[in-house]
Amino acid sequence: MPLVNTRVFFSKRDRAKYISHLDLAGVMQRAIKRAALPVWYTEGYNPRMYTQFMLPLSLGQESLREAVDMRLLEQLPYSEVAERMNDALPGDIRVTEVGVPVFKNTDIAAAEYEITGELDFGQFREFVGREHIPAEKKTKKGVSELDLKQHILFVEVSDKITIRLPAGVDFNINPQLVLDAFSALTGSTAAGSHILRTKILTKNGEEFR
Amino acid sequence: MLYKNLEMMKKLDEFLPEIQKPARYIGGETGSVMKDKSEVDVRFAFCFPDTYEIGMSHLGMKILYALKNNVPNYWCERVFMPLPDMTEQMRRRGIPLYALESLDPVSEFDFVGFTIQYELCYTTILEMLDLAGIPVLAEDRKSLTPIVVGGGPCVCNAEPLCDFFDIFVLGEGEEVNLELMALMERCKKENSTKEEFLKLAAKIEGIYVPSLYNVEYNENGTVKAITHAPDAPETVRKRIIRDFDKVYAPENFVVPFCDIVHNRAVVEVLRGCIRGCRFCQAGFIYRPFREKSKDTIISQTKTLCQNTGYDEVSLSSLSTSDFSDIEGLLSGLCEYTSKNRINLSLPSLRVDRFSEEVFQKINDVRKSGLTFAPEAGTQRLRDVINKNITEQNVLDSVKIAFEGGYTAVKLYFMLGLPTETDDDIRGIYDLAKQVVEQFYANPDRKKGKSPSVSVSLSTFIPKPFTPFEFEPQDSEEEIRRKQKLLMDYASDRKITFSRSKYEVSLLEAVLARGDRRVGKAVYLAWKKGCFLDGWDEFFSFEKWKEAFSECGLEMSFYANRRREYDEIAPWSHMDFLVSKEFLISENKKAHEGKPTPNCREKCSNCGVASKTGGEICRAVG
Numbered sequence: 059m060p061l062v063n064t065r066v067f068f069s070k071r072d073r074a075k076y077i078s079h080l081d082l083a084g085v086m087q088r089a090i091k092r093a094a095l096p097v098w099y100t101e102g103y104n105p106r107m108y109t110q111f112m113l114p115l116s117l118g119q120e121s122l123r124e125a126v127d128m129r130l131l132e133q134l135p136y137s138e139v140a141e142r143m144n145d146a147l148p149g150d151i152r153v154t155e156v157g158v159p160v161f162k163n164t165d166i167a168a169a170e171y172e173i174t175g176e177l178d179f180g181q182f183r184e185f186v187g188r189e190h191i192p193a194e195k196k197t198k199k200g201v202s203e204l205d206l207k208q209h210i211l212f213v214e215v216s217d218k219i220t221i222r223l224p225a226g227v228d229f230n231i232n233p234q235l236v237l238d239a240f241s242a243l244t245g246s247t248a249a250g251s252h253i254l255r256t257k258i259l260t261k262n263g264e265e266f267r
Numbered sequence: 268m269l270y271k272n273l274e275m276m277k278k279l280d281e282f283l284p285e286i287q288k289p290a291r292y293i294g295g296e297t298g299s300v301m302k303d304k305s306e307v308d309v310r311f312a313f314c315f316p317d318t319y320e321i322g323m324s325h326l327g328m329k330i331l332y333a334l335k336n337n338v339p340n341y342w343c344e345r346v347f348m349p350l351p352d353m354t355e356q357m358r359r360r361g362i363p364l365y366a367l368e369s370l371d372p373v374s375e376f377d378f379v380g381f382t383i384q385y386e387l388c389y390t391t392i393l394e395m396l397d398l399a400g401i402p403v404l405a406e407d408r409k410s411l412t413p414i415v416v417g418g419g420p421c422v423c424n425a426e427p428l429c430d431f432f433d434i435f436v437l438g439e440g441e442e443v444n445l446e447l448m449a450l451m452e453r454c455k456k457e458n459s460t461k462e463e464f465l466k467l468a469a470k471i472e473g474i475y476v477p478s479l480y481n482v483e484y485n486e487n488g489t490v491k492a493i494t495h496a497p498d499a500p501e502t503v504r505k506r507i508i509r510d511f512d513k514v515y516a517p518e519n520f521v522v523p524f525c526d527i528v529h530n531r532a533v534v535e536v537l538r539g540c541i542r543g544c545r546f547c548q549a550g551f552i553y554r555p556f557r558e559k560s561k562d563t564i565i566s567q568t569k570t571l572c573q574n575t576g577y578d579e580v581s582l583s584s585l586s587t588s589d590f591s592d593i594e595g596l597l598s599g600l601c602e603y604t605s606k607n608r609i610n611l612s613l614p615s616l617r618v619d620r621f622s623e624e625v626f627q628k629i630n631d632v633r634k635s636g637l638t639f640a641p642e643a644g645t646q647r648l649r650d651v652i653n654k655n656i657t658e659q660n661v662l663d664s665v666k667i668a669f670e671g672g673y674t675a676v677k678l679y680f681m682l683g684l685p686t687e688t689d690d691d692i693r694g695i696y697d698l699a700k701q702v703v704e705q706f707y708a709n710p711d712r713k714k715g716k717s718p719s720v721s722v723s724l725s726t727f728i729p730k731p732f733t734p735f736e737f738e739p740q741d742s743e744e745e746i747r748r749k750q751k752l753l754m755d756y757a758s759d760r761k762i763t764f765s766r767s768k769y770e771v772s773l774l775e776a777v778l779a780r781g782d783r784r785v786g787k788a789v790y791l792a793w794k795k796g797c798f799l800d801g802w803d804e805f806f807s808f809e810k811w812k813e814a815f816s817e818c819g820l821e822m823s824f825y826a827n828r829r830r831e832y833d834e835i836a837p838w839s840h841m842d843f844l845v846s847k848e849f850l851i852s853e854n855k856k857a858h859e860g861k862p863t864p865n866c867r868e869k870c871s872n873c874g875v876a877s878k879t880g881g882e883i884c885r886a887v888g
């Protein structure tokens with residue numbers, strides 16, 4: 059049987075932003091089952107449907123660009139896969155694109171976010187203009203100090219914020235960390251803001267496909 | 268346009284990311300029904316007085332949810348009890364309890380309906396009403412809507428809840444729920460008052476309007492008389508579905524975003540029970556016994572699995588192995604489930620029909636722990652409670668299980684059963700010990716492995732509409748003495764014991780057979796901060812004790828007193844089809860140690876068949 063490696067891109071918005079990364083696999087697998095797509099299961103004593111998700115998204119953040127890999131047991135038109143999955147998925151998750159995986163999971167180097175909502179954008183512009191932006195990042199090993207300024211790959215502030223940050227399996231900066239630092243250093247609140255992931259990028263700045 | 272309360276969504280977005288498992292507070296799951304509010308005439312907020320994880324696992328709620336939403340101009344939505352981190356934020360931010368589909372406040376609905384599955388949820392009901400901003404006392408709610416309605420097994424004695432509810436639905440809800448919705452549709456159009464609605468509702472079979480009844484008491488605290496208003500029937504008879512094979516079954520479930528207690532498809536196979544275990548309320552109040560046909564069950568299983576995408580399906584009933592063609596059913600189901608990578612799980616399989624074939628079938632799909640419920644330690648006491656299991660049955664089934672590679676067995680027993688002696692208690696350990704020995708009797712057992720037998724001890728709780736409704740519950744000292752006796756007698760370390768909290772069982776017993784006056788105590792306990800009493804971390808017996816003493820009621824009066832056969836029970840205006848004469852004769856037989864054959868062997872004339880016209884009860888042959 060041919061195994062067709064398939065990458066599905068989807069958006070995760072509104073109520074779906076409260077699905078945790080852990081629960082997302084179950085939600086997606088049940089949708090695949092409802093869509094009756096012929097997919098590959100792992101072998102062994104306890105076979106499981108194979109799905110591989112890229113780049114976890116924090117609970118409460120929305121995204122236009124999420125990705126999951128699966129393997130189809132037969133070649134199906136990608137438009138059909140997208141259509142069948144959209145019929146089966148909850149309304150706040152939409153498949154936007156289906157294709158052959160071009161890059162590897164480990165090629166992911168950055169992500170772009172859009173931050174909107176009730177936030178003092180003028181103050182934020184000043185904030186990102188500082189020479190240093192000290193912050194504390196929680197990791198598995200404990201808390202580490204870092205200078206966020208060095209990690210902001212791109213930022214533009216108008217009536218919204220567009221910001222590009224390191225992302226991937228090795229090193230990841232959550233945009234919430236930037237907002238927390240903003241609140242901590244300026245005393246201005248970021249509580250009413252929304253974070254939307256818009257792009258996943260590779261080392262060369264190419265769109266992850 | 269499908270409706271969603273955007274303003275509420277915005278308010279929730281402000282703090283939900285900080286709440287534990289927010290997915291359970293936001294709705295939007297696949298299978299949840301969204302409607303255009305402008306085209307809806309009657310709205311029903313279906314409340315489960317426990318957490319999302321527990322309520323979402325409940326089949327009855329799924330049936331009635333789908334059934335009502337099938338009618339285009341009715342909209343039924345789900346509501347669960349939020350945990351304290353959520354309620355604290357809601358109260359602080361002035362967010363009332365809302366329904367998960369529209370996110371609209373529950374107070375805006377026409378019906379606020381609670382399914383009442385266990386006594387320990389009573390204070391949670393009050394807490395949910397209060398969170399919704401709805402007055403908890405029925406008399407303080409003057410307008411037509413919302414009508415607060417209750418259903419589920421506990422309404423067979425709803426008296427402790429009469430102060431809070433406008434109506435109760437007795438028995439099976441599939442038909443009567445729609446009748447009630449239709450009545451509301453009419454009353455809203457005609458601008459009826461609440462009183463007018465209630466009088467009309469009382470004319471529907473299965474609807475109990477507590478405000479149309481009055482209870483008087485004797486000086487000794489027992490009920491003297493129950494009188495009814497001219498608009499209400501003398502007794503309210505529960506509803507049943509006559510053609511069970513055709514009963515509405517949901518084709519889809521709301522499939523949650525997060526994990527819940529039973530995250531799987533569930534198909535109902537039969538209702539009622541042929542067994543007649545004398546302590547078991549479900550065994551009496553869900554009569555008559557009716558089955559779906561094998562083909563109906565298989566086709567419903569397929570539809571449900573396809574629509575939900577679940578990889579596990581379970582069969583639901585009080586006793587699935589009593590299905591007449593259980594082996595045929597399992598073969599048919601396994602054919603579909605194994606082809607489609609679906610696990611079939613079978614709770615409530617009975618030990619005495621645990622044949623090798625059946626075992627093979629469940630073994631093919633899933634290996635989980637095995638549980639048996641002998642309930643009592645000796646044959647004498649099992650005859651008293653009419654638990655039709657012999658020691659040999661248990662040992663034979665355990666033997667098959669051990670040979671099949673199982674090593675862990677769980678045994679359920681009750682302490683404090685009527686006529687129980689110290690020998691019966693020692694019998695519990697003796698039986699567990701024999702189970703252990705059965706393991707070593709297997710010549711093919713894996714070397715180096717040892718069995719683990721866990722014995723779970725609960726306290727017997729006498730319930731209405733059972734032959735034991737007249738019985739006292741053991742006192743705390745007596746239960747403690749019995750537990751100690753058993754611990755002192757036990758010596759094998761491979762047998763472990765777990766026991767339920769006496770205080771919880773006592774409260775359950777009090778509420779189960781309580782009268783209207785107990786409502787005051789429920790109210791006070793809630794005022795003192797009780798809710799989610801079924802949860803160890805929230806249960807406070809101290810508060811309950813204070814509540815009872817403040818309203819001058821003795822818990823022991825309700826729990827620990829033997830009731831005469833001719834005493835008027837607080838629930839005697841409820842008709843659950845089983846006759847009181849039958850319950851009395853079963854009680855007498857219990858004290859004589861005589862079992863009653865199961866309904867498939869012989870009809871014992873419990874009253875159900877004669878009241879429903881004979882054709883309905885399918886237990887015999």
Ligand code: SF4
Pocket residue numbers: 541554555556866867869870871872873874875876877884885886887
């Ligand atoms: S009518 Fe007869 S067979 Fe039916 S439940 Fe009652 S006792 Fe059993």
